Amino acid sequence: MLFKDLKLSDNLLKAIEEQGYSQPTLVQNQTIPLVLAKKDVIASAQTGTGKTAAFALPIIQLLESNTVKTPRPVAIKALIVSPTRELALQIGNNFKAYARHTNLRTAIIFGGISEKPQIDILTKGVDILIATPGRLIDLEKQGLLSLSDINILVLDEADLMLDMGFIDDVQHIAKLCPTNRQTLLFSATMPHKVVQLANTVLKNPERVAITNSSITAKNISQLIYYVPKRHKIELCLHVLRNNVKGNILIFRRTKFGVDKLESALSKNGYQVATIHGDKSQSDRQEALKKFKNGLVSILIATDVAARGIDISELDTVINFDLPNVPETYIHRIGRTGRAGSTGVAYSFCGPDEKTYVGKIETLLQSHIPEATNNPYPLNPKEKAVTHKPKQQKSKHKKNRKSTASKKKKKRWY
Structure with missing residues (x-):
């Protein structure tokens, strides 16, 4: 038609x-x-x-x-x-x-x-x-x-x-x-x-x-790295040095995460632009302009800020943090491989994100291949860290006795 x-x-x-x-x-x-x-x-x-x-x-x-x-x-x-x-x-x-x-x-x-x-x-x-x-x-x-x-x-x-x-x-x-x-x-x-x-x-x-989730992903090569959370930044640097080329969009879950990764990549000589909700409108537009005009090749963004970005030519998407909503994964990687072109999507999965992978693969109706050149492999026995709230300890010693008890003082009542 x-x-x-x-x-x-x-x-x-x-x-x-x-x-x-x-x-x-x-x-x-x-x-x-x-x-x-x-x-x-x-x-x-x-x-x-x-x-x-x-x-x-x-x-x-x-x-x-x-x-x-x-x-x-x-x-x-x-x-x-x-x-x-x-x-x-x-x-x-x-x-x-x-x-x-x-x-x-x-x-x-x-x-x-x-x-x-x-x-x-x-x-x-x-x-x-x-x-x-x-x-x-x-x-x-x-x-x-x-x-x-x-x-x-x-x-x-x-x-x-x-x-x-x-x-x-x-x-x-x-x-x-x-x-x-x-x-x-x-x-x-x-x-x-x-x-x-x-x-x-x-x-x-x-x-x-x-x-059409499967159709969206058909022109996109996908790889997943299982990695300890503490080594994600080192892994990102490794992937940038050895695996990727062209324009790269990196997704992080939080604004703090965006700023932290920007600092790490900048210290290693990369020209980076960032977009998240705390940035002013002029700063966000300037970051996107730099990325589109080729002044920087890496853009780091949160999902909320990136939903409205119109980028016609994007070579690589990196899911630094995996999304907990499977459809969000499709939206992210779908930003590359458009209009018949090919693209690459890398995902970093920490121990606390393993449960997300199964849901994503169910939606994709396919298995995401695991990267073989992973310099920071995740120990299969490593479990997600759960932060339990600290219990307030009593300032008194256990089985303490009052001063009155120690003196065996007779009470008038």
Whole structure:
């Protein structure tokens, strides 16, 4: 099937061709007709499957057909809620590219930068708004924007949104929108809490599920190193010196872990950029710019910060810390080996992460080969370290006697 078979407008088809796309992906094939039919949709598909275009293209078509060339300002007609700043920017850039031959206006708002430029853009009139929850609610409370005319509400990366603690914000935003709106929910995974959210904000939704974990990983060579936790940094240096080339994305579980690895690699002469939640928006954008422009070849990130990163050419992914959610592993390694190219994914498994491997392999429906050139092999008998809470010891000696007892003092009572 081609994009023209999806009954998209000439303006959209022209923009799609200029982007270099010819055939829609599976999620686009299934989702675009449902959105054009004005159905509520709940869709699950992995990172890199074309989810943004699956809702952006039909939204532009619906708004374009209903838009009359009237003087600005206009009311916001479509709202896309995104969990991270990077993802909001990526979605916004996609909307602007697809809508370049229409008269629709798009704006992106998020926290971490000054409100004033964003307010100025909103004042001029916006048809499509892409926003992170915090900044959106702040501006709405100040009376600087209204959601009362929203026709289409999109909740993107819903699982990440809930993981970041935005559940109350999302429900509040949904209540600010008209009840007769069309609602689309997209998520990489569908845990129970996402299903619960969908039940509260969508009406009789159509469901789209693209389960292609094995397809995602078919162009990616995977290796796992079983290693003591204390030797992970040394192993990382060994792999960087001997195994990898090109652009490398390293995942760590925590912000502290990102900073610690950055320090270790920098001391060993590597040029490194980092992204995590404590970095300012300008620092995060600068780090990503350096990586994309080849000024640094290594980017270290947490999952939350990395979800919205758009990196077209990535040679290697290193899971310094294995994720406890199997789908997250798929999203991570799926950042390499895209568009028919090949990629490599290395994973470091400590004794406390062994239980994650079985779940990941079940999802992959395949075994992850173990590396044979491991200079820091894990002793099979080594167990995960469990940190038991320290018990407060009594300051008194065991079987102590009071001073009165020692003196065998007779009491008057």
